[in-house]
Amino acid sequence: MVEQAGLNPKIAVLHYHGTAVTEEHLTLLGRTVQVQHIGCDRDLDKMAAQIEALDGQVTAVALTGIAKTLRLGKTKVDHPAAAPLFEIAQQTPVVDGAGVRAAMERWAVRLADEAQPGIWSRKRVLMAPGLNHNGLAQALGQYTESVRYADPIVYFALPPVPGVGSIDTLPRLAEPTLNQLRAYPFRRLFPQAGETTRPRSPKLFEWADILAGDVGGIRRYAPPQLKRKIVVTEFATEEDVADLRERGVSAIVTTMPPLGHELAHLDAAVFEACLVALRPDKTAALTENTYLNLMAQMAWKPGIKYLQPEEAGINKFAFVIHPLSPRFISSHPKFRWTRFLPERLVERVAAYLPPMYGSRITGIESPATGQKVEGYLLYIGGTPRELMRRDPAFVYRRLIVASRMAERFGARLMGLGAFTSVVGDAGITVAQKADIAITSGNSLTVAATLETAKQAVVKMGNNLDEAHEGKVMVIGATGSIGSVCSRLLAQAVPNIVLVAPRPEKLIALKQTIEEETPNAVVTLSTTADDYVGDCDLIVTTTTALNTRIIDITKCKPGAVICDIARPPDITEEEAALRPDVLVIESGEILLPGKPDFGMDIGLPPGVAYACLAETALLALDGRFEDYTLGRNIEIERVKEIYRLYKKHGLELSGIRSHDHFLTDEDLAKKRALADELRDDPIKLADVQRQAQAALPAKGRRGKAKQGGSDRTTTILVSAGTAVIAAIAGLFFWRRK
Secondary structure (H helix, E strand, O other): OOOOOOOOOEEEEEEOOOOOEEEEEEEEOOEEEEEEEEEOOOOHHHHHHHHHHHOOOOOEEEEEOOOOEEEEOOEEEEOOOOHHHHHOOOOOOEEOOOOOHHHHHHHHHHHHHHHOOOOOOOOEEEEEOOOOOHHHHHHHHOOOOEEEEOHHHHHHOOOOOOOOOEOOOHHHHHHHHHHHHOOOOHHHHOOOOOOOOOOOOOHHHHHOOEEEEOHHHHHHHOOOOOOOOEEEEOOOOHHHHHHHHHOOOOEEEEOOOOOOOOOOOOOHHHHHHHHHHHOOOOOOOOOHHHHHHHHOOOOOOOEEEEOOHHHOOEEEEEEEEOOOOHHHHHHOHHHHHHHHOOHHHHHHHHOOOOOEEEEEEEEEEOOOOOOEEEEEEEEOOOOHHHHHHOOHHHHHHHHHHHHHHHHHOOOOEEEEOHHHHOOOOOOHHHHHHOOOEEEOOHHHHHHHHHHHHHHHHHHOOOOOOOOOOOOEEEEOOOOHHHHHHHHHHHHHOOEEEEEOOOHHHHHHHHHHHHHHOOOOEEEEEOOOHHHHOOOOEEEEOOOOOOOOOOOHHHOOOOOEEEEOOOOOOOOHHHHHOOOOOEEEEOOOEEOOEEEEOOOOOOOOOOEEOHHHHHHHHHHHOOOOOOOOOOOOOOHHHHHHHHHHHHHOOOEEOOOEEOOEEOOHHHHHHHHHHHHHHHHOHHHHHHHHHHHHHHOOOOOHHHHHHHHHHHHHHHHHHHHHHHHHHHHHHHHHOOOO
């Protein structure tokens, strides 16, 4: 071929499908390439004649819609109808994209993950088909263990068969599959979009999160609805994009260079022909090594286009919850049948269930930045009693599985709710073994608790200031939440009582507080009762079960008890004995936007527990990092999360007591009664005496009864585990 110096190289693209003849100019590596497109109307003889006519007239010829070699895994065979086409030209190289496809697919997958972290993580990938897309399958396989091949379905219309189409069976089945495919015409090997006379089974397409392969085959054989799926292909036309958008596809990723377009519109054969034309040494072999040196000079990004506007640019998180008691299990619509079984049996067996998808959280949006976030609620089956009685590794395993589920849903951060945040080392081990960020949510829990307590104390007329006129108590002071609450409270109310069962930890905490706040007056105690009557504010942060932590009958009038513990330390029945004492929960948060949790989480619409709100808040700010972990919560983290709370427009939802929001009228009545008792010591003593007499029994009797139940259910639990787990799996082990 004669190529005059200074002129733009020219290539010809022969399309097996189509009849049109068009021209365009492409800019690549700083040069312009003239491209002539010629349709051959599925006629290989016409394609052969065109190659002969173009030989010596163009720099390279690209053949699209055909392939000289068919590859599946490490196995390859030549296609007898295509091989002769590559022997016709004597001067002009003829290529079909095989020289660049695998390398570009691997590169594109990596760049897409850098541009959209987590886009491939733990996803279920269906190669549709895997034929001649080994690079794509291998690259995606680095991010997930779930890669299946749809080739048996696409080419042979077989139903999904367990094992067939998996990575494990590919080496055994690749050769017989290719021996059949080499006899197929190219219209069947590389099908175009359109109706098929033999519909394919939709099961694997529905199973997959990612459909990777040829856009024509995907459009032809995939089911009509592809909601929330990602399609990965070499190129896509406007018609392809419109069809996939209508079918609900979330995003499309193209692996060839866009070359001036939002998405690649030309396939690997055209790109390879361009590299042939642009190679400095015209005698260089047409191998992957030659192309790699040219590709290394490119600065490009794969095309990534979100097809559903409401799904674009959304940061995703996950949050793990668990039942607080067996009652929560039997009250769930899918588990109502368990109310006919022994409660302890249900509780024991539920702890063994694998993590389950609960619901999708939508509608959260920052008024400051406009950033939208989406969350996923994931269940584990253990109640607090079950989580605390088991080895931490038992819980860790379930949380790590949950983190992998979260990755698959696209989450880059997972929050640990309730007792999952206090088991073992409070999230450190899970964070080390998970591939996404982890937070316990305890930083915002502390900030919200103190903010709520501050408002409650003011409304009850108590005087807490640095003049030592007020006193606060923290029960569970040496715990992860209790210790940082104690340190922060000591800075605002220096007269503080610290209660915890281990003296050595109390002493260490006292020394820390006195070093940070020299004017603090710190009193230590292993029990609360001796000091309860002196305190205006009591914060209880324990993880104790079936044990009375505080005797509410001894509280002073108008005292505020902020009960962070779950299950709560103060029952509703106990709180009712002292209507002048305000028992509140840790601060719940009103999330910005129009949050929809997809299920009833026991709070009003849009309101979340602080630990969940912290996870959502970090996602709103794009802080995908391990945040609140371990027993020692950093004060600076609490202050920082409070600043983010203000920045993104989160608000306290109000003051709640035992699942009920208190109105200003409710609080005014409590304060009036407290004022009355403050002024009348005799009446106060009478109220305390009556409350003490009515105080319900708690502790030993409940534990004894529980122990008997444990001995009975030990006999039943082994058989019950398998049965209930199997039934529950039918309901819950499902996609979102």
